Amino acid sequence: MASLHFLLRPSSNPNPLALPSRSRPVRCANERQALFSRIAPVYDNLNDFLSLGQHRIWKRMAVSWSRAKRGDDVLDLCCGSGDLAFLLSERVGSDGKVIGFDFSREQLLVASSRQHLLLKACYKNIEWIEGDATKLPFSDCSFDAITMGYGLRNVLDRCKAMQEMFRVLKPGSRVSILDFNKSSKPFITSIQGWMIDNVVVPVATGYGLADEYAYLKSSVQEFLTGKELEKLALETGFSDAKHYEIGGGIMGNLVAKR
Numbered sequence: 001m002a003s004l005h006f007l008l009r010p011s012s013n014p015n016p017l018a019l020p021s022r023s024r025p026v027r028c029a030n031e032r033q034a035l036f037s038r039i040a041p042v043y044d045n046l047n048d049f050l051s052l053g054q055h056r057i058w059k060r061m062a063v064s065w066s067r068a069k070r071g072d073d074v075l076d077l078c079c080g081s082g083d084l085a086f087l088l089s090e091r092v093g094s095d096g097k098v099i100g101f102d103f104s105r106e107q108l109l110v111a112s113s114r115q116h117l118l119l120k121a122c123y124k125n126i127e128w129i130e131g132d133a134t135k136l137p138f139s140d141c142s143f144d145a146i147t148m149g150y151g152l153r154n155v156l157d158r159c160k161a162m163q164e165m166f167r168v169l170k171p172g173s174r175v176s177i178l179d180f181n182k183s184s185k186p187f188i189t190s191i192q193g194w195m196i197d198n199v200v201v202p203v204a205t206g207y208g209l210a211d212e213y214a215y216l217k218s219s220v221q222e223f224l225t226g227k228e229l230e231k232l233a234l235e236t237g238f239s240d241a242k243h244y245e246i247g248g249g250i251m252g253n254l255v256a257k258r
């Protein structure tokens with residue numbers, strides 16, 4: 001029986017029906033948690049549709065850059081519905097162990113149900129844990145690799161999340177962080193903004209999730225550029241950090257070595 005381990009705690013969102021207004025930025029962790037729980041039922045299908053399946057390629061690249069290998073203990077932070085955790089699971093095999101970690105129980109429930117539906121033997125090596133990326137419940141130097149897909153931009157205290165990743169990684173191991181690229185090229189920024197305004201938000205509106213997807217644009221604007229991400233990693237203590245632009249510059253991936 002595959003492992004399902006949620007740290008049980010009451011929902012921290014007192015009123016999940018109180019949607020944030022598009023004019024008001026999503027500022028507190030509870031609001032973000034509620035946002036990701038609301039989009040959980042459609043998240044996977046919308047990613048496939050909106051990226052024309054490209055996000056699967058970007059996620060494979062992120063997992064490959066983590067250098068996770070057979071038998072490793074690995075962590076997928078902000079795992080959501082589990083795409084990167086499933087890819088990691090195939091790489092580390094049944095001798096390895098994958099932890100998918102997220103603060104949205106609804107996302108973890110989707111991940112866990114996919115784990116049971118996909119029926120691959122190696123997926124038994126995945127455990128889902130509910131918690132906050134800025135307070136990881138793991139000992140120092142526990143993991144051989146960490147991945148994080150579309151997570152860091154959404155975490156309120158990015159410095160703390162980076163410090164926690166550094167703490168739980170074994171020396172010599174890598175973290176691979178995939179996200180939208182906050183480009184310094186105005187052309188890329190305009191294309192990205194145009195896609196969100198004219199494709200992503202109109203499609204999401206059809207599911208009653210306009211505000212949730214409009215948040216995407218402001219979150220990319222408030223994110224760090226590739227150079228700033230490299231600087232953050234080095235300041236956190238990582239010995240090496242390199243940011244790669246992918247998907248024509250729309251996406252980026254930071255690889256940092258402890």
Ligand SMILES: C/C(=C\Cc1cc(O)c2ccccc2c1O)CCC[C@H](C)CCC[C@H](C)CCCC(C)C
Binds near residue numbers: 046047216
């Ligand atoms: C992978 C996608 C979205 C992930 C995602 C991340 C978030 O932080 C969210 C926050 C709140 C709500 C939703 C999300 C969320 O879904 C989909 C990305 C779609 C893009 C707009 C990219 C479209 C790309 C092109 C179709 C492909 C072009 C590639 C080519 C090589 C130039």
Ligand SMILES: C[S@@+](CC[C@H](N)C(=O)[O-])C[C@H]1O[C@@H](n2cnc3c(N)ncnc32)[C@H](O)[C@@H]1O
Binds near residue numbers: 032077079
């Ligand atoms: C856009 S989704 C990405 C999901 C998945 N990694 C993927 O690539 O499809 C962002 C995820 O980060 C999680 N998240 C955001 N802030 C978090 C935090 N502080 N602690 C734990 N999870 C967080 C959300 O619940 C959500 O599932």
